[in-house]
Amino acid sequence: MSLSVLDPAPNEATARSPKPLTEGRQSVGILIALWGFVVLPFAALLIAVPVAWGWGLTWLDVVLGLAFYVVGGLGIGTGFHRYLTHGSFKANRGLRIALTIAGSTAIEGNPTQWVADHRRHHAFSDREGDPHSPWRFGESFGGLVKGLFYAHVGWLFFRELANRERFAPDLMADKDIRRVDKLFPVIVILSATLPSIIAGLVTWSWQGALSAFFWAGLVRIGLLHHVTWSINSICHVYGERPFETREGDRASNFWPLAILSFGESWHNLHHADPTCARHGVDKGQIDINARLIWIFEKLGWATDVRWPKTDRIDAKRVAAGTMNG
Ligand SMILES: [Zn+2]
Ligand SMILES: [Zn+2]
Numbered sequence: 001m002s003l004s005v006l007d008p009a010p011n012e013a014t015a016r017s018p019k020p021l022t023e024g025r026q027s028v029g030i031l032i033a034l035w036g037f038v039v040l041p042f043a044a045l046l047i048a049v050p051v052a053w054g055w056g057l058t059w060l061d062v063v064l065g066l067a068f069y070v071v072g073g074l075g076i077g078t079g080f081h082r083y084l085t086h087g088s089f090k091a092n093r094g095l096r097i098a099l100t101i102a103g104s105t106a107i108e109g110n111p112t113q114w115v116a117d118h119r120r121h122h123a124f125s126d127r128e129g130d131p132h133s134p135w136r137f138g139e140s141f142g143g144l145v146k147g148l149f150y151a152h153v154g155w156l157f158f159r160e161l162a163n164r165e166r167f168a169p170d171l172m173a174d175k176d177i178r179r180v181d182k183l184f185p186v187i188v189i190l191s192a193t194l195p196s197i198i199a200g201l202v203t204w205s206w207q208g209a210l211s212a213f214f215w216a217g218l219v220r221i222g223l224l225h226h227v228t229w230s231i232n233s234i235c236h237v238y239g240e241r242p243f244e245t246r247e248g249d250r251a252s253n254f255w256p257l258a259i260l261s262f263g264e265s266w267h268n269l270h271h272a273d274p275t276c277a278r279h280g281v282d283k284g285q286i287d288i289n290a291r292l293i294w295i296f297e298k299l300g301w302a303t304d305v306r307w308p309k310t311d312r313i314d315a316k317r318v319a320a321g322t323m324n325g
Contacts, residue, residue, distance in 0.1 A: 045223065056211055060202060064195040064216035068105065072191070072224050075102025077262045077289040084171065085115045088277035089293055089305040093176065100180045105191040106224050110184040111177055116167035117159075121232075122274055123167075125249040131155055131162060132232045135250065144237070152226075152233035192217050227260045235267035242282070243272035243316045255285075263287030272316045273308070281308045 049057060079099030082088040091099065100111050108114055117131050124130040134151035137143035150158075164172055171177045180187075195216030200209030239252035251271035258265050263286060266279035280287030296302035 045219070057215055058208070058211060060199050060208065061195075061212050061215035064199060064212055065220040068191065068195055068216055069220045069224055071102050072106035072220075073227070073260075073262050074289060074292055075099060075104070076106045076108060076224075076228060077264050078292050079103035080108075080111060080114050081118065081264065082277055082289060082293065084111060084177075085118045086275050088275055089297070089302045091296070092301050095296060095301040097176050097180065100177055101187060104180060104184055104187040106228070107188050107191055107221055108225065108228060110181045112164050112168050112171045112181050113161060115171055116162040116164045119167040120162040122271070125246065125251065125271060126236060127248050131159065134233050134237050148233045148237065151236060152229045155232075192221065195220070223260075227257060228264075230254075230257055231261060231264050231267055235265055239265075239268070241268045242318055243269050243313075244318055245271045253285075258286050259288070262292075263289045269313075269316075273313065275306050276308050276313075277305050278308050281313055 080103035083091060083096070083099055084103075103111060103114070109117070120129065120131055126133045126135050130136075132151045132155040134144065134147040136150055137146045193213070196209040196213035199212030199216070200206070202208065234257070235252055235254050236250050237252070239254035241250075241252050245251055245268065249271050251267045253268040254265045256265075258280065263278075263280050264270075266281070266285055266287060269276070269281050270279045277293050278287055278290035279285075280290065293302055293305055297305050
């Protein structure tokens with residue numbers, strides 16, 4: 001599979017006009033910068049694992065880290081994103097509360113603020129008003145590097161909070177969600193410290209507690225942050241764009257992050273059809289969040305799931321022959 005390089009966003013007008021949608025490949029410099037953004041942090045982590053194995057990293061750390069990663073990651077993808085933000089399905093009260101708490105353990109902000117920011121992102125994708133577009137500083141090499149950094153993490157430091165009354169009045173009106181919002185600082189502390197408390201009790205040692213605090217606490221939180229942030233940065237610059245999105249919206253499918261993001265990196269389809277419960281709609285596109293929603297539906301906890309409809313999806317495909325390969 002080739003990682004196609006992006007061109008200005010196709011939209012209905014240009015897709016039907018005779019002008020081609022693409023005009024050559026992106027420069028090597030930009031490709032190097034992009035790969036550096038994805039690969040370097042993960043490579044550093046992969047190198048650290050064997051170095052620390054046996055004295056500073058144990059199976060217990062791995063199991064705890066994985067468990068908390070999965071809860072937080074699915075809480076963000078299924079809970080905050082597909083359920084709370086986009087209403088891809090209806091959940092019973094227990095599931096709604098559980099998903100909202102699970103997403104909070106990812107430490108990406110309280111649920112209502114997360115949703116408000118993300119709805120604002122969809123309202124203004126890659127245009128003025130988007131809280132985190134990598135195209136904010138233009139399309140030059142320097143502008144894009146700056147923009148990628150801004151979309152990835154910089155916006156959090158210079159952030160103007162999206163107006164919750166405007167973008168998330170439904171959540172503000174919900175007593176259960178308001179309660180989780182209030183408890184958010186407590187959930188943050190528990191998410192950061194529980195792995196080390198568990199490991200300390202299991203191993204009955206400070207060394208065990210410390211090592212779990214590092215791997216299952218700090219590294220797990222940092223990794224999940226980078227994966228989520230990569231959806232905002234990488235997935236608006238790099239990857240394939242088989243579906244038509246609104247003018248200027250450059251959301252793309254970036255397959256290398258599909259598993260770590262539990263299916264959130266099929267971001268082009270998501271922007272083309274935001275309420276769809278499955279983002280990886282094509283063959284072979286692993287989407288673990290969609291599988292989880294499917295399980296909730298089977299259990300009777302989730303109803304009215306907006307599964308992809310073939311004709312609706314096909315109507316959004318970029319016309320054959322105009323797609324960037
Ligand atoms: Zn997006
Ligand atoms: Zn979204």
